[in-house]
Amino acid sequence: MSTPIQINGATRLIGIIGDPIVQVKSPAVYSQLFAERGLNVVMIPLHVFWDSIDAVVAGLDGIANLDALIVTAPYKTHLLRMADTLGPAAACVGAVNALKKGSDGEWHGDLFDGAGFVAGVRKKGYALSGRRVHMFGAGGAGGAIAHALALAGVQSIRLSDPHLKRVADVCAAIGRTLPGFDIAPKGENDAPYDFVINASTVGLGGGAGLPGELGSLSSEVLVGEVNMTAAGTELVRLAQARGCQWVDGRDMHAGQIDQLLAFLFPA
Amino acid sequence: MSTPIQINGATRLIGIIGDPIVQVKSPAVYSQLFAERGLNVVMIPLHVFWDSIDAVVAGLDGIANLDALIVTAPYKTHLLRMADTLGPAAACVGAVNALKKGSDGEWHGDLFDGAGFVAGVRKKGYALSGRRVHMFGAGGAGGAIAHALALAGVQSIRLSDPHLKRVADVCAAIGRTLPGFDIAPKGENDAPYDFVINASTVGLGGGAGLPGELGSLSSEVLVGEVNMTAAGTELVRLAQARGCQWVDGRDMHAGQIDQLLAFLFPA
Numbered sequence: 028m029s030t031p032i033q034i035n036g037a038t039r040l041i042g043i044i045g046d047p048i049v050q051v052k053s054p055a056v057y058s059q060l061f062a063e064r065g066l067n068v069v070m071i072p073l074h075v076f077w078d079s080i081d082a083v084v085a086g087l088d089g090i091a092n093l094d095a096l097i098v099t100a101p102y103k104t105h106l107l108r109m110a111d112t113l114g115p116a117a118a119c120v121g122a123v124n125a126l127k128k129g130s131d132g133e134w135h136g137d138l139f140d141g142a143g144f145v146a147g148v149r150k151k152g153y154a155l156s157g158r159r160v161h162m163f164g165a166g167g168a169g170g171a172i173a174h175a176l177a178l179a180g181v182q183s184i185r186l187s188d189p190h191l192k193r194v195a196d197v198c199a200a201i202g203r204t205l206p207g208f209d210i211a212p213k214g215e216n217d218a219p220y221d222f223v224i225n226a227s228t229v230g231l232g233g234g235a236g237l238p239g240e241l242g243s244l245s246s247e248v249l250v251g252e253v254n255m256t257a258a259g260t261e262l263v264r265l266a267q268a269r270g271c272q273w274v275d276g277r278d279m280h281a282g283q284i285d286q287l288l289a290f291l292f293p294a
Numbered sequence: 295m296s297t298p299i300q301i302n303g304a305t306r307l308i309g310i311i312g313d314p315i316v317q318v319k320s321p322a323v324y325s326q327l328f329a330e331r332g333l334n335v336v337m338i339p340l341h342v343f344w345d346s347i348d349a350v351v352a353g354l355d356g357i358a359n360l361d362a363l364i365v366t367a368p369y370k371t372h373l374l375r376m377a378d379t380l381g382p383a384a385a386c387v388g389a390v391n392a393l394k395k396g397s398d399g400e401w402h403g404d405l406f407d408g409a410g411f412v413a414g415v416r417k418k419g420y421a422l423s424g425r426r427v428h429m430f431g432a433g434g435a436g437g438a439i440a441h442a443l444a445l446a447g448v449q450s451i452r453l454s455d456p457h458l459k460r461v462a463d464v465c466a467a468i469g470r471t472l473p474g475f476d477i478a479p480k481g482e483n484d485a486p487y488d489f490v491i492n493a494s495t496v497g498l499g500g501g502a503g504l505p506g507e508l509g510s511l512s513s514e515v516l517v518g519e520v521n522m523t524a525a526g527t528e529l530v531r532l533a534q535a536r537g538c539q540w541v542d543g544r545d546m547h548a549g550q551i552d553q554l555l556a557f558l559f560p561a
Contacts, residue, residue: 032299034325036310036318036339043303048359051303058301071338072303072359079356086353089346092315092339 045099110136141175143283161220163238164227224251230260246270312366377403408442410550430505431494491518497527513537
């Protein structure tokens, strides 16, 4: 029997803001976690369209019992402007997925998508150190994961994205933040990879298809996927068929829980 | 075993806005009622200071899954401006305690404090028709109760308030809205009253004192009190000692539930 969620006049609020929002699991997952920890806090979905986002954010700043915001698509880059200070991943990638109001009323923003992905890999017991990574997708998720993987000790990252400027931007940002780390656009004659990651939207919402040319995909290759479906994306099903170790969006979200909790409620 | 409150990405929100807000019972009472009716809706407290109220209200208007607001002190008059249309009690009194967004995005405001008071009296089985009312307090609560009592068929209302302009304003408003109804400032030689109501802040938060000269207060007099404390206000304890029928703020809030539910979720 899980601890019941209670709401009363003293309840503190954490919003999760995005468009669409009905699909997000966080309000149920985190509200339950807060209840189990005896915190009088709930996470509420906030469905906001583009033409209202700035007014809503200005308004949320004035709700004295709203202590934090989780940010999801399409606002992770836009809401960077709400932060007075930024953590290292947010500063490197230029996006936030969590904002917390300090006792001084200032907002601190950070980005846990990459750290969550890394934690998800580690929770499954898979090694990261020394991996040669090939990642599809150099958008917000790809940038965040590249930053976290570099910190986690992978050997190199090669990026593929039809938007070549995105690839250049991520390489430049990681280069500025972590000088000397080996990150570059994917080349023709790269050494074999042992960690293939899809951080693109291919497979999002159960869509078919693979993100691109996967190479041999032998059973030694670790496969990462940011998307999630009940049956697994096409990439995850292929990884399973080949006997590869794999993680997907569910692992990434599970991996993010401890870090978000520590961000929201520091010990 | 009560139905557990659940929150997920599809949860609809109703806010209750005020300062202070920690003391309000509505988030617990209504969130539980919504759960028992199978509605994916919660009522959340929104603590907002005066210097933020206009920005917050502009922001709340942009949250697509926030369908309604309950308004409590000190914003019942101020948030009249948020309403595109008004129900009769709100229009008469010039205050709102409930705002609901229509499918067209327009906000409809109404005031259920008076109707809740009347329903609370009726729930206890006490007669209203033909009563001669003496009411202390001609602020927002007094005005709302006067409007509802006039509609409920009392014979007359006499008002006492140290702010004489408030008395004049309520009499004028009721006179405009319900022409011919017998409402006036309390006079020296009025006929005896058989319904004495405290709609002032005397007794608020457990404070001591009676709202003013109560007359004979025989056991035939019905006593109404808008405030509530666990032990009863001084007026309620006096009514009990005299053997009077009485209602207090708890009855008023209980009486308001059915009407607010019908406003929020029309059949």
